[in-house]
Amino acid sequence: xxxxxxxxxxxxxxxxxxxxxxxxxxxxxxxxxxxxxxxxxxxxxxxxxxxxxxxxxxxxxxxxxxxxxxxxxxxxxxxxxxxxxxxxxxxxxxxxxxxxxxxxxxxxxxxxxxxxxxxxxxx
Amino acid sequence: xxxxxxxxxxxxxxxxxxxxxxxxxxxxxxxxxxxxxxxxxxxxxxxxxxxxxxxxxxxxxxxxxxxxxxxxxxxxxxxxxxxxxxxxxxxxxxxxxxxxxxxxxxxxxxxxxxxxxxxxxxxxxxxxxxxxxxxxxxxxxxxxxxxxxxxxxxxxxxxxxxxxxxxxxxxxxxxxxxxxxxxxxxxxxxxxxxxxxxxxxxxxxxxxxxxxxxxxx
Numbered sequence: 001x002x003x004x005x006x007x008x009x010x011x012x013x014x015x016x017x018x019x020x021x022x023x024x025x026x027x028x029x030x031x032x033x034x035x036x037x038x039x040x041x042x043x044x045x046x047x048x049x050x051x052x053x054x055x056x057x058x059x060x061x062x063x064x065x066x067x068x069x070x071x072x073x074x075x076x077x078x079x080x081x082x083x084x085x086x087x088x089x090x091x092x093x094x095x096x097x098x099x100x101x102x103x104x105x106x107x108x109x110x111x112x113x114x115x116x117x118x119x120x121x122x123x
Numbered sequence: 124x125x126x127x128x129x130x131x132x133x134x135x136x137x138x139x140x141x142x143x144x145x146x147x148x149x150x151x152x153x154x155x156x157x158x159x160x161x162x163x164x165x166x167x168x169x170x171x172x173x174x175x176x177x178x179x180x181x182x183x184x185x186x187x188x189x190x191x192x193x194x195x196x197x198x199x200x201x202x203x204x205x206x207x208x209x210x211x212x213x214x215x216x217x218x219x220x221x222x223x224x225x226x227x228x229x230x231x232x233x234x235x236x237x238x239x240x241x242x243x244x245x246x247x248x249x250x251x252x253x254x255x256x257x258x259x260x261x262x263x264x265x266x267x268x269x270x271x272x273x274x275x276x277x278x279x280x281x282x283x284x285x286x287x288x289x290x291x292x293x294x295x296x297x298x299x300x301x302x303x304x305x306x307x308x309x310x311x312x313x314x315x316x317x318x319x320x321x322x323x324x325x326x327x328x329x330x331x332x333x334x335x336x337x338x339x340x
Contacts, residue, residue: 002254009138012139075313120127
């Protein structure tokens with residue numbers, strides 16, 4: 001259950017951003033993650049709610065998670081992009097290269113990224 | 124009156140952790156030190172392997188081990204008895220170590236007093252893979268008693284590892300089969316080194332030490 005650590009890291013960064021912009025409220029945070037990042041969206045949102053519960057800056061704020069399409073890097077032909085199929089009969093996450101068909105591919109996991117933050121700023 | 128403003132951030136949630144991890148890695152490289160992150164499930168034999176490694180190396184190298192566990196100092200005490208300096212991090216409910224926890228322990232010592240550093244991560248095949256601790260190499264330890272599907276079920280941690288250690292190979296043929304795990308590990312990441320060991324009998328220990336790039340005089 002590392003979603004709590006991730007939610008803490010998000011809150012810590014957003015708090016700094018809000019301070020830099022003299023914001024009075026954080027409204028919405030949009031984060032993106034790879035499908036194989038091992039983040040459980042509901043747990044992440046729950047952890048975010050627990051962490052921000054007593055923070056006035058984050059009161060009534062929303063955390064939205066966008067799941068990106070999977071991306072692989074082919075060891076044989078260097079192709080980078082979406083795999084030709086999801087999953088493998090033998091190995092989960094060992095995807096076939098869409099260009100050359102090789103199974104010798106690495107997942108290019110895009111780690112949880114804070115995309116945008118909507119802030120309320122006093123005029 | 125207030126106005127709403129959308130800020131484009133495009134920064135990883137792991138940013139702070141990864142910056143600390145990079146700093147640790149740079150420092151270790153500058154000072155010509157080795158730092159390894161040992162991951163694996165509970166009972167895979169991480170601690171006994173570190174005891175054996177320490178026993179073998181402590182006459183030649185100064186070793187510092189950071190042990191991560193939810194509770195107790197059992198692992199740190201066991202490894203310290205073999206000649207390493209150890210520190211136990213109790214994570215409470217935490218399921219993994221992170222770079223900040225490692226940095227805090229490194230801040231308490233003089234890095235120049237040691238040659239080789241190990242982090243023994245919390246027993247878990249999921250969460251530790253996501254958190255860079257600043258090591259130069261990630262090593263995953265699995266034992267053949269964990270079942271023949273243990274690698275297939277936990278692919279991500281192996282994809283981020285430089286070495287897979289298949290432990291408890293002294294039990295090979297006694298209802299357990301190391302070949303399946305060796306084959307799975309070799310297939311899951313083609314450039315990962317796979318080493319069969321038995322921490323109990325020291326089988327494969329020298330091969331592991333060599334794979335870590337440690338010279339035995």
